[in-house]
Amino acid sequence: MPELLDLHGRTNKAIRAALDAALQRHGLRLGQDHLLAALWERDGRTPGEVAAVARVSTPAVTKLAARMADAGLLTRRRDDRDNRLVRLWLTDAGRALRGPVEAERRRIEERITADLTPAEREILLTALAKVHRSAADLPGGDPIGEPS
Amino acid sequence: MPELLDLHGRTNKAIRAALDAALQRHGLRLGQDHLLAALWERDGRTPGEVAAVARVSTPAVTKLAARMADAGLLTRRRDDRDNRLVRLWLTDAGRALRGPVEAERRRIEERITADLTPAEREILLTALAKVHRSAADLPGGDPIGEPS
């Protein structure tokens, strides 16, 4: 069992679980913070735009947005000028989550890198960037990025 | 958006996608290789045992095993002595996949670490191990490992 593959997978699983638990304390689930982040950056984006910046498929955004609209975090409204577009607008509740959620993410980032020396932290980031590039270049490595 | 959190997540996504594409060429899907690995190591394990070594929940193994049984990779048989136990037995097809699948994992591991210097590779592993430990110690960081 290849080392990096296994270690990286287990690490990601632990991170995801911890992050999910943290988000859940604010009534959110795992991918929803990325969707919100896209709207915090610019409100009124379309599902397609959100999907692009969140690096997720458009159907994923559709479903997320539906659940989050039910939860009262955002509203969906058709664009007046182009009627096939849908625009996602934050509610006050959705806007109010920005501070707490960003703090939560920072907190986890800190805890996770707490035991690393400055040198380790730096090399970890550069090495991970290389690995990411290599993986994305593999066949099927970036389905949404470059499918053709 | 915290650096490591984001980078690690994107990297994992790319790795998973590439690995899934590779496994798919052998008629497998993402988690199924771990289940097979547990049986390659010792055939006739129970779902609970497999779940433990694969670090997955037992229901996950149940569903995986059902699909893989349909695909003819293994068979499910009750234990004669303890009738609440179920034992998973590899078929010839399941056994035959060991070489190709392990090679596929090694291949991806190599490609992914190809651009790393020996020093980077070493520090990446040690740093990732630290991160994993820290993440697992976070509340909710290891649901199956230490829920209490």
Add this chain to the structure above:
DNA sequence: GACTGATCGTTAACCGGTTAACGTTCGGCG
């Protein structure tokens, strides 16, 4: 020997994510 509690696998109901098929709407072009 019967009850009672622990152990184990399965099922159901979720969640996030993907691809493929679908229905609308827009825009260019004849």
Add this chain to the structure above:
DNA sequence: CGCCGAACGTTAACCGGTTAACGATCAGTC
């Protein structure tokens, strides 16, 4: 003006994964 293709969001059908509820079996105890 009408058509036809491109763009967009939604839906459906999967997949892997989780937790909670369920049912069956075993084992210890009275």
